[in-house]
Amino acid sequence: MPAVGVLSRADPVPPGIAAQLEYFQGGGDACGFGLSNFAVAVRNRPDLDFMAAPDVLDVCIYGYAPDGDVVVNIFDPSGKHTESRTFSPATLDSLNAFPFRRIHSDPSGRYLIEATQNGLTVSTVIEVRPAPTPQFIGYVNDHQGLADEGGFIWMKPGGTVRLAVGGYKPNSTVQIRIYHNPHTRESDGVTVMDYLTSHPVTVDSRGGGIWALKTEPSDPGECYMLDSELVTRRMYPAPDAPEAPSIRWQLTLCLIDRPF
CATH class of the missing domain: 2.60.40.1930 (Macroglobulin (MG2) domain)
Structure with a gap:
């Protein structure tokens, strides 16, 4: 009988947890306008x-x-x-x-x-x-052997997703929330993802560690979002914005069933 993976669950939304989260898509010039000298x-x-x-x-x-x-x-x-x-x-x-x-x-x-x-x-x-407050990033390397951006992972179903976590209460267990099914919300046209399930993360005496989630070949080949309601960040402001906004920090995982 094929294994049923975590990403094939469909759990009820826990109390106090958002049923949907907005799915940000985009990005920009990482370094912006820079210096003319080396x-x-x-x-x-x-x-x-x-x-x-x-x-x-x-x-x-x-x-x-x-x-x-x-x-x-x-x-x-x-x-x-x-x-x-x-x-x-x-x-x-x-x-x-x-x-x-x-x-x-x-x-x-x-x-x-x-x-x-x-x-x-x-x-x-x-x-x-x-980290003085809870943080997590994707823990993989890109095809050039460099650390990836920390906010996006793509792999074939059956691969292992890894997160580096830190800043949590020492020796605690916290839940990483998993959302899926990016779609356009009819009420306002915003792209959102629906709550799927939660998966526990146990951290060490320093409040950190490496969390691993093994996907299964049978897991649906779509995009997911890993989230913790404890993790927020201020982002870079737009050139004409007075300050950077504070957002929920999330990691996007896309399972793509094709050779890499």
């Missing part, structure tokens, strides 16, 4: 002046020359070299940003990020601290 900078969240792990931030590289690879090196707070990536200018033109991911078990402190091209080196520093 420079590297971390685009932090607008509500924090540090990186609250777990998170994935955009490392923006500005003003690079049209010829010559750009080599990015990252050093942890102890000075240990932890990452090295090489980008051609053409790759940077398409990627726009280099993802920098840290989770709750990574060392806290000041990380040095250096970018070198044609003998010229520029650098910036980002401070990493444990």
